[in-house]
Amino acid sequence: MSGFDVRAVDLAALNSLTKYPSIPTYHALDPANGSLTEQPVPFTGTVIGTEKVDGTNSRIIVLPDGSYLLGSREELLYAQGDLIGNPALGIVQNLRPLAETLAGARGDTIRVHYLELYGGKIGGQAKQYSTLGATGWRLFDVAVIDDLDERLGWAPQRISAWREGGGQTYLHEDELHKVGLDLTPRLFTVDAAELPQTIEGMHALLGERLPRTLVPLDDSGHGAAEGVVLRTADRSVIAKARFQDYTRTLKRRR
Numbered sequence: 001m002s003g004f005d006v007r008a009v010d011l012a013a014l015n016s017l018t019k020y021p022s023i024p025t026y027h028a029l030d031p032a033n034g035s036l037t038e039q040p041v042p043f044t045g046t047v048i049g050t051e052k053v054d055g056t057n058s059r060i061i062v063l064p065d066g067s068y069l070l071g072s073r074e075e076l077l078y079a080q081g082d083l084i085g086n087p088a089l090g091i092v093q094n095l096r097p098l099a100e101t102l103a104g105a106r107g108d109t110i111r112v113h114y115l116e117l118y119g120g121k122i123g124g125q126a127k128q129y130s131t132l133g134a135t136g137w138r139l140f141d142v143a144v145i146d147d148l149d150e151r152l153g154w155a156p157q158r159i160s161a162w163r164e165g166g167g168q169t170y171l172h173e174d175e176l177h178k179v180g181l182d183l184t185p186r187l188f189t190v191d192a193a194e195l196p197q198t199i200e201g202m203h204a205l206l207g208e209r210l211p212r213t214l215v216p217l218d219d220s221g222h223g224a225a226e227g228v229v230l231r232t233a234d235r236s237v238i239a240k241a242r243f244q245d246y247t248r249t250l251k252r253r254r
Contacts, residue, residue, distance in 0.1 A: 004064035026239040041239040043192035054226035055118025134217035173233040185214040203246035
């Protein structure tokens with residue numbers, strides 16, 4: 001996109017284009033009661049398991065002119081050079097120094113770094129990582145969005161459908177490792193045929209593979225982990241498995 005000027009684009013469209021899409025649970029949730037069903041997401045080939053860190057979804061959006069925006073999962077919070085930023089969840093305060101190191105590269109695409117900011121006072125599980133108020137972040141995905149002249153002109157409903165339907169292009173697992181930022185911990189790599197198909201089986205796998213978080217911020221944290229994200233190397237299939245969903249479902253069964 002030649003002559004990109006963030007002041008001239010539709011910021012609502014830019015925000016929607018760069019949001020992180022919803023990730024399904026590995027076993028589908030019953031909308032009637034929130035319990036898991038015996039219907040797993042179908043995977044094929046090699047599956048990578050990573051720790052799901054319990055914090056707040058954050059975005060560093062590097063624009064074609066080399067400048068950047070910071071955002072939460074739902075809204076834009078700060079543009080490079082602003083005197084005042086939205087203080088929500090501490091995203092601007094904690095991620096602006098990192099964003100400054102990522103900015104500067106010019107091109108024809110938008111590059112979105114998706115990070116989990118955690119600890120501090122972020123969410124109900126912050127004390128699992130630190131009871132002293134420490135904060136940290138981990139990168140979990142990078143999207144590259146092109147064809148901006150066209151996409152920034154789409155209607156809101158079309159952008160949302162494109163995003164939630166898998167329209168965004170993500171870096172391959174190998175490329176993610178070359179970004180040079182700390183990633184969410186990689187726990188295991190297995191063939192899809194080895195993934196548990198039952199709720200009991202996945203609950204057992206979570207306990208075996210992730211008995212405690214691998215990203216504590218100091219020794220004061222309580223240490224419980226949220227769960228695991230399962231993904232193919234090209235991110236064409238992705239799903240999450242959270243301890244609380246499996247514990248709640250199995251408790252109801254008993």
